[in-house]
Structure formats: C-alpha cells, structure tokens
Amino acid sequence: MVNSGTEHTVKAFDSDINELRGMVAEIGGRSEQAIAKAMRALENSDLDLAAEVVREDKLNDDLEKRIDDLTFQTIALRAPMADDLRELIATFKISGVVERIGDYAKNIAKRVPLVTQTHRLRPISLLPSMSKIASELVRDSLDAFARRDAELAMEVNRRDQIVDDFYNSIFRAVITHMIENPKDIGEAAHLLFIAKNLERIGDHATNVAEMVYFAATGEPMPERTRGENPTTPLDDALSDGAD
Amino acid sequence: MHDDQKTLEPNESVHMTDSATTGVNTEGGPPKMTARHVDVFYGDKQAINDVSIDVNMDSVTAFIGPSGCGKSTFLRCMNRMNDTIPIARVTGDITLEGEDIYAPKMDVVQLRARVGMVFQKPNPFPKSIYDNIAYGPRIHGLATGKEELDEIVESSLQRAGLWGEVKDRLQDSGTALSGGQQQRLCIARAIAVDPEVILMDEPCSALDPIATAKIEELIHELRGKYAIVIVTHNMQQAARVSQKTAFFHLGTLVEYGETTDIFTNPREEKTRDYITGRYG
Numbered sequence: 312m313v314n315s316g317t318e319h320t321v322k323a324f325d326s327d328i329n330e331l332r333g334m335v336a337e338i339g340g341r342s343e344q345a346i347a348k349a350m351r352a353l354e355n356s357d358l359d360l361a362a363e364v365v366r367e368d369k370l371n372d373d374l375e376k377r378i379d380d381l382t383f384q385t386i387a388l389r390a391p392m393a394d395d396l397r398e399l400i401a402t403f404k405i406s407g408v409v410e411r412i413g414d415y416a417k418n419i420a421k422r423v424p425l426v427t428q429t430h431r432l433r434p435i436s437l438l439p440s441m442s443k444i445a446s447e448l449v450r451d452s453l454d455a456f457a458r459r460d461a462e463l464a465m466e467v468n469r470r471d472q473i474v475d476d477f478y479n480s481i482f483r484a485v486i487t488h489m490i491e492n493p494k495d496i497g498e499a500a501h502l503l504f505i506a507k508n509l510e511r512i513g514d515h516a517t518n519v520a521e522m523v524y525f526a527a528t529g530e531p532m533p534e535r536t537r538g539e540n541p542t543t544p545l546d547d548a549l550s551d552g553a554d
Numbered sequence: 555m556h557d558d559q560k561t562l563e564p565n566e567s568v569h570m571t572d573s574a575t576t577g578v579n580t581e582g583g584p585p586k587m588t589a590r591h592v593d594v595f596y597g598d599k600q601a602i603n604d605v606s607i608d609v610n611m612d613s614v615t616a617f618i619g620p621s622g623c624g625k626s627t628f629l630r631c632m633n634r635m636n637d638t639i640p641i642a643r644v645t646g647d648i649t650l651e652g653e654d655i656y657a658p659k660m661d662v663v664q665l666r667a668r669v670g671m672v673f674q675k676p677n678p679f680p681k682s683i684y685d686n687i688a689y690g691p692r693i694h695g696l697a698t699g700k701e702e703l704d705e706i707v708e709s710s711l712q713r714a715g716l717w718g719e720v721k722d723r724l725q726d727s728g729t730a731l732s733g734g735q736q737q738r739l740c741i742a743r744a745i746a747v748d749p750e751v752i753l754m755d756e757p758c759s760a761l762d763p764i765a766t767a768k769i770e771e772l773i774h775e776l777r778g779k780y781a782i783v784i785v786t787h788n789m790q791q792a793a794r795v796s797q798k799t800a801f802f803h804l805g806t807l808v809e810y811g812e813t814t815d816i817f818t819n820p821r822e823e824k825t826r827d828y829i830t831g832r833y834g
Contacts, residue, residue: 320831392817392830393818396817529819
C-alpha cells in the first residue's frame with residue numbers, strides 16, 4: 312500500500328521522516344550536479360571544475376553519514392512499522408547508493424586531466440547524451456522516492472536499457488578507435504572507463520528505483536524485461552554489470 | 555444462539571489477507587477453534603460485527619486494535635466469559651475441536667478448563683502458591699492422591715518457568731509474589747488443568763519490561779503445546795510473540811494474516827494507519 316502521507320499521531324516522528332526525505336533529496340541533487348559538472352569539465356577540459364567535483368564529494372560522504380545516523384536513530388527510537396519501516400530501510404540503502412553515484416562522478420572528474428586529446432577521440436561525442444540520460448535516471452529515481460511513485464520507479468528501471476545501449480555503442484566505437492589509432496589507446500581507455508562509470512550510475516539509479524518500488528508497494532519490483540537490442544557475446548562478457 | 559442463515563464450512567477461511575500464504579489448515583491440521591459470523595451485543599449496542607476467524611494449534615494468535623474495538627469482547631466469547639454479563643448476547647458459531655461451545659449440552663465449567671484464561675491484572679487466589687495451582691486439578695478431579703497433585707503442581711510451575719523461584723516457598727501466599735511472578739503463577743494455574751487453548755487478555759500490561767520478557771519467552775515455549783490467543787495493546791509485543799495477527803476496529807475484523815505480513819505490508823489502510831501510529 313502506498314504511503315498516503317497521513318500524519319502520525321506523534322508529530323516528532325513526522326519531522327524525523329521529513330528531515331530524512333530532505334537529506335535524501337539533497338544528496339541526490341548533489342550527486343546529479345556532480346555528474347553534470349564532471350561532464351562539463353571533461354567537455355571543456357576544465358581542470359578547476361574537475362577539482363571542485365572531487366573536493367565536493369566530501370560533502371556527499373558527510374551527508375550519507377548523517378542520513379544513516381538519523382535513520383538508525385529513528386528505527387531505534389520510533390520502532391516504525393509497515394510502510395514507515397520500509398521507507399526507512401529504503402532510505403538507509405538509497406543514501407549509500409546515491410553516495411556511490413557521487414563517487415562515480417568524482418571518478419569521471421579525476422580522469423579529466425588525463426583526457427586531453429578530446430578533439431581526436433570521436434567516441435567522446437556520444438558521452439554527453441549518455442550522461443544526460445544517466446542523470447535523468449538519477450533525478451527520476453529520487454523524484455519517485457519523494458513521491459512514493461512506484462510507476463515512475465518502474466519506468467526508470469526500463470529506461471536504464473538506453474544507458475546500457477549507449478555503453479555498448481561507445482565500447483565498440485572506442486575499440487575501433489584504438490585499433491585505428493594505437494597511440495590514443497591510453498586516453499581512449501580513460502574514455503571507456505568514463506562510459507563505464509556512467510553505465511554504473513544508470514545501474515545505481517535502477518537500484519534506487521527498486522528500493523522505491525519496495526518502499527511504496529511492499530513487493531519486490533518485477534524483473535526487468537530485457538531490451539530488444541541483443542548484444543554480442545563479447546559485449547556481454549566485457550560489459551559486466553551492464554544488465 | 556445460532557444463526558442458521560450464515561453457515562460456513564469449519565475450515566473455510568475468511569478475512570485472510572492472502573489465502574495462498576495465510577489460509578488455515580496449511581500446516582497444523584484442522585483449526586483448534588473456529589468462529590463464524592459472530593455478533594456480540596451488549597443490550598442494544600453491537601460490540602462485535604460478523605467476525606469469523608480460525609485459531610490454530612501451532613501458532614500464537616494476537617488480537618490488536620484500539621481501545622473499544624472489541625478484541626477483548628471477542629476473546630471472552632471464546633470461553634463464554636461473556637455469559638457472566640447478563641446483557642451480553644452472542645450469535646454465530648464458535649467451535650472447539652469442531653464442538654459448538656454454545657450448544658446447550660456444553661458444560662461451561664469444563665469448557666473454561668479446556669479454554670483457560672489469563673487476565674490483565676494478575677489475580678492469584680489469596681491462598682498458598684501450592685493451592686493456587688492445586689485448586690483446578692482438585693475440583694476437576696485430575697489427581698487421585700497427594701503425590702499426583704504434587705506432580706501436577708511441580709510440572710505446571712516448571713512449564714510456567716516459575717518452579718525455580720518458588721519451589722522452596724510453596725506454602726507462601728500467592729499474593730506475596732512480585733507482579734511478574736503472580737502472572738506466571740496465573741499461567742501455571744491455567745496450565746494445571748491441562749487446557750487446549752489459553753486466552754490471554756493483556757497479560758503484560760501491568761508488568762515491567764523484564765517480567766514482560768519472561769512472559770513473552772513463556773508464550774514462545776508454550777506455543778505448539780496449547781493454542782494461544784493474546785490480546786495486546788503493545789504492537790511490538792504482538793509482533794514479537796505471535797505468528798498470526800488479527801486487527802479489530804469498531805467491532806469488525808479488518809485484517810487477519812501472518813504477523814510478518816501485517817507488520818511489514820498490511821493490505822488494509824486501517825491496519826496500516828493503526829500499526830504505524832497514524833490512527834487518530
């Protein structure tokens with residue numbers, strides 16, 4: 312049963328829950344922003360901006376700790392039941408996952424100084440679109456959490472296939488580029504890792520979506536139906552975790 | 555007493571949250587007690603409205619709900635304690651081992667030995683600890699001699715987890731024990747007549763957390779030997795001790811199912827509101 316948002320008799324419980332929701336929204340917003348900044352830094356070879364992303368990740372770590380502490384405290388003191396319990400368990404897990412999303416953004420930012428020949432690396436042109444979709448998944452999964460929206464959570468789960476498809480295309484393009492331009496292999500490898508990071512961000516957004524679905528309905532999310540674009544066995548083997 | 559318009563098979567399940575997982579008769583054989591379409595009136599006022607439920611041998615069943623929801627009233631129907639209230643009227647069918655407990659031939663004293671009861675406030679007799687336990691077996695003629703009676707007293711106190719604490723002072727007054735010990739004495743007294751079902755009406759509400767934990771542990775140990783039904787205001791307690799939970803509201807049974815389902819994913823909004831503390 313979806314949380315109808317009715318207030319608890321004990322108002323302090325509601326204020327704990329609202330504070331947690333606020334912090335989850337904040338860590339989500341920060342992670343989303345970190346992805347955008349890291350990608351802008353990459354496109355513009357902006358080392359200062361990249362350094363800022365790395366620096367700001369510390370705030371996400373602190374926020375995750377605060378969310379975990381308050382969740383733990385609320386479970387201990389309020390003995391939540393039913394949808395309240397599910398929501399708190401989901402909050403606990405989501406904070407960890409979203410913090411991890413921030414780490415992937417930081418990892419992208421760290422690679423910015425190592426990718427300098429951006430004009431020569433053709434596959435890089437696909438990355439902005441991929442990151443846009445990955446960011447949208449993060450945003451929508453957290454919107455779904457804020458609204459207890461199981462439908463939106465399902466949709467995020469389905470849309471992750473687009474990110475996976477992007478990754479598979481970039482993977483092929485990078486390999487081709489490496490074969491054609493052996494001297495770019497080092498930088499192209501970084502590019503591939505960046506694509507992989509974005510692909511992982513999409514996966515983590517689906518993890519959030521799955522928890523949202525559970526919190527809202529009390530049931531595990533039905534298995535995702537795989538997309539129509541079959542990948543080659545090599546892609547499957549190399550894109551571990553992409554599905 | 556009986557409303558023949560509304561008959562159900564004894565093992566037909568009603569108000570189950572999910573018949574696939576909570577249907578009766580899945581493990582423990584036929585239900586120990588069944589209630590079908592039970593209504594209770596106090597004068598003109600209807601206190602229980604069409605309640606049907608099964609109580610199984612292998613699980614502890616908790617009745618929860620706000621004050622005045624009828625859970626205690628319903629519990630008291632299960633060994634005809636409501637008979638003592640002149641204006642109370644019970645309709646519908648309640649069976650124990652398939653036997654109609656409201657049938658004219660039913661011996662109520664015998665019924666209450668088979669369906670024992672433990673109350674909110676410990677109510678030992680103002681007699682010795684020994685006599686508190688021995689009273690029931692004596693009047694029901696369960697022991698032939700002193701030796702046998704001694705055995706019943708010891709085993710009942712053992713099963714109630716009280717023997718170690720009182721074995722050297724069996725002649726002391728039952729009322730001299732602590733509240734928690736008195737409550738365990740009352741449970742031992744109920745056990746002494748070898749009941750099939752034990753009804754507990756808020757057995758821990760007058761006890762401190764340690765005494766409460768001992769009663770809960772005792773309930774856990776007694777599970778399977780007796781069908782146990784417990785009425786409690788403490789939802790954590792219901793969650794801790796029961797395998798099945800029934801939520802009552804305004805005299806109706808709103809939801810009945812596996813305790814884990816009721817407390818993690820209730821089907822009914824009213825249940826959800828009550829257990830999460832949204833009930834106004």
